[in-house]
Amino acid sequence: MSVHAPRALVIVSNRGPLSFHIADDGSLVTRRGGGGLVSALGPAVAGSGATWIAGAISDADRRAAATGVIEAEGFEVRSLTVDPDDYRAYYDVVSSGALWFVHHRLYDSARRPRFDRHWRRAWESYRRVNAAFARAVVDEAPADAIVLVQDYHLTLLGAALAAERPDLRAVHFHHTPFGGPDDLRILPDEVGIELLGGLAAHAACGFQAPRWAAAFEACCVEVLGRPACPTFVSPATVDPAEITKVAASEACAAAVSDMARQVGDRRLIVRVDRIELSKNLLRGFLAFEDLLVERPQWRGHVVFAAFVYPSREGLAEYLAYRQEVEGLVRRINETWATPEWTPILYDAADDFPRSVAGLRRYDVLLVNPVRDGLNLVAKEGPLVNERHGVLLLSRESGAWSEMGAAALGLNPFDVTATSEVLHRALVMDEGERRDHARAVRALAGSRAPADWVADQVRAATPA
Numbered sequence: 491m492s493v494h495a496p497r498a499l500v501i502v503s504n505r506g507p508l509s510f511h512i513a514d515d516g517s518l519v520t521r522r523g524g525g526g527l528v529s530a531l532g533p534a535v536a537g538s539g540a541t542w543i544a545g546a547i548s549d550a551d552r553r554a555a556a557t558g559v560i561e562a563e564g565f566e567v568r569s570l571t572v573d574p575d576d577y578r579a580y581y582d583v584v585s586s587g588a589l590w591f592v593h594h595r596l597y598d599s600a601r602r603p604r605f606d607r608h609w610r611r612a613w614e615s616y617r618r619v620n621a622a623f624a625r626a627v628v629d630e631a632p633a634d635a636i637v638l639v640q641d642y643h644l645t646l647l648g649a650a651l652a653a654e655r656p657d658l659r660a661v662h663f664h665h666t667p668f669g670g671p672d673d674l675r676i677l678p679d680e681v682g683i684e685l686l687g688g689l690a691a692h693a694a695c696g697f698q699a700p701r702w703a704a705a706f707e708a709c710c711v712e713v714l715g716r717p718a719c720p721t722f723v724s725p726a727t728v729d730p731a732e733i734t735k736v737a738a739s740e741a742c743a744a745a746v747s748d749m750a751r752q753v754g755d756r757r758l759i760v761r762v763d764r765i766e767l768s769k770n771l772l773r774g775f776l777a778f779e780d781l782l783v784e785r786p787q788w789r790g791h792v793v794f795a796a797f798v799y800p801s802r803e804g805l806a807e808y809l810a811y812r813q814e815v816e817g818l819v820r821r822i823n824e825t826w827a828t829p830e831w832t833p834i835l836y837d838a839a840d841d842f843p844r845s846v847a848g849l850r851r852y853d854v855l856l857v858n859p860v861r862d863g864l865n866l867v868a869k870e871g872p873l874v875n876e877r878h879g880v881l882l883l884s885r886e887s888g889a890w891s892e893m894g895a896a897a898l899g900l901n902p903f904d905v906t907a908t909s910e911v912l913h914r915a916l917v918m919d920e921g922e923r924r925d926h927a928r929a930v931r932a933l934a935g936s937r938a939p940a941d942w943v944a945d946q947v948r949a950a951t952p953a
Contacts, residue, residue: 497659498632499540499947502623502647503640504581506544507532508560508567512553527640527665530726530866534943537564543626545619546571570626572619579615585643586802589685592676593642593669594768594861605678613681617646620688624650633657636950638943639692641665646684648691659950662689663696665726666863667888668705671712686714694720694949698864699888720952724945725892727937728869736846737874745847749795752835753851757792757916760852760879762845762867764801765812765838770860770884770902771798772818775834777858777908779822782833785913790831792916797848799840846870852879854915857887858902864888868897869934878923880915881930882908896929 546569637660697703703721710718763769802808855871868889883897
């Protein structure tokens with residue numbers, strides 16, 4: 491179902507709904523883009539006539555951008571070309587290397603972040619890339635259009651659009667957590683003020699959970715020195731038709747059969763994540779090992795299948811984290827495996843049908859981020875699971891505010907408590923499992939992607 495907007499609609503994001511590749515014969519191949527943003531926005535704007543402005547990231551993207559506006563599924567895509575060096579600094583150094591760490595509280599304050607002259611040059615690149623996106627909107631947006639700006643990469647657009655196109659109604663949606671005043675004070679003073687001022691210049695700012703909206707409001711008062719713009723809370727969601735289609739695919743069925751051969755009649759714990767610092771893989775595996783140590787009855791009778799794939803390996807912290815995760819998995823398997831049983835099945839392939847197979851098959855789904863804007867896996871799993879599986883959900887995820895009424899909650903920092911909750915889920919009787927699965931499925935499917943986009947449109951057009 492597509493969203494209905496009362497005015498022309500423009501969407502602005504770092505990554506777009508299409509990805510481009512150059513084939514062996516030199517031709518340009520177009521595919522649907524990946525990621526949660528495209529999954530949530532794509533179906534909702536199909537057929538809407540919207541214009542979607544996104545960065546041209548790869549050589550193939552830049553080649554596509556040179557062809558002009560591209561027609562997609564009932565909307566237009568414009569790829570914006572920016573200087574590659576500016577883009578790397580804007581994305582790797584500022585967005586991923588600083589803002590992500592600040593909002594997720596992942597910084598190592600004894601060492602990082604370090605805001606030196608190199609970083610300030612990168613901040614100037616961030617400003618230039620944001621200015622280029624703003625210029626594209628100024629040039630492309632019809633009169634009185636609604637502009638939906640997506641995520642922390644593009645925090646500065648609101649101020650530029652308010653100055654140059656006051657007829658536009660720009661709304662910013664922040665997909666990640668939002669740091670509180672003490673977190674934002676880590677940034678250089680002038681950066682924090684410009685960032686918050688850019689966000690507050692929008693007609694409204696949206697967030698995945700109430701706590702993130704409250705943090706932004708507090709930052710505006712304490713750091714910026716003035717009240718925030720209007721805020722709203724609208725959790726992104728999964729398109730049930732899309733995830734069900736993948737679950738019914740031949741590739742997924744083959745993966746389910748393969749998993750059945752590996753797992754047999756044992757109980758199955760599953761996680762599906764990027765190898766991302768905030769996803770808390772290490773503590774999840776340590777909690778599983780604690781389960782094997784403290785509850786020896788589970789040795790040989792439970793398997794932990796981890797469908798994880800590399801992320802941001804251009805950053806040294808992420809490469810080191812992947813190596814630490816894989817080393818821990820090897821040690822646990824070497825310690826506890828038998829000829830008939832491998833405790834952890836570790837799959838680092840970026841294979842979505844195979845991940846969905848795990849979601850179909852789990853008895854327990856572990857979602858334990860230390861901090862997360864939302865976490866769509868907590869919704870995808872219950873929608874396709876076939877075994878009355880139990881959802882274990884971190885109270886530090888944005889999804890907790892929506893799914894916590896039915897999920898089993900956990901403190902993601904507490905390895906012992908996570909082990910105990912794993913055991914509780916594994917021994918839950920069938921009737922309780924059925925009731926639990928029914929409740930989490932109802933919550934996961936209570937909203938459609940069009941509802942999420944409609945909330946943003948509504949925020950741009952107050953009564």
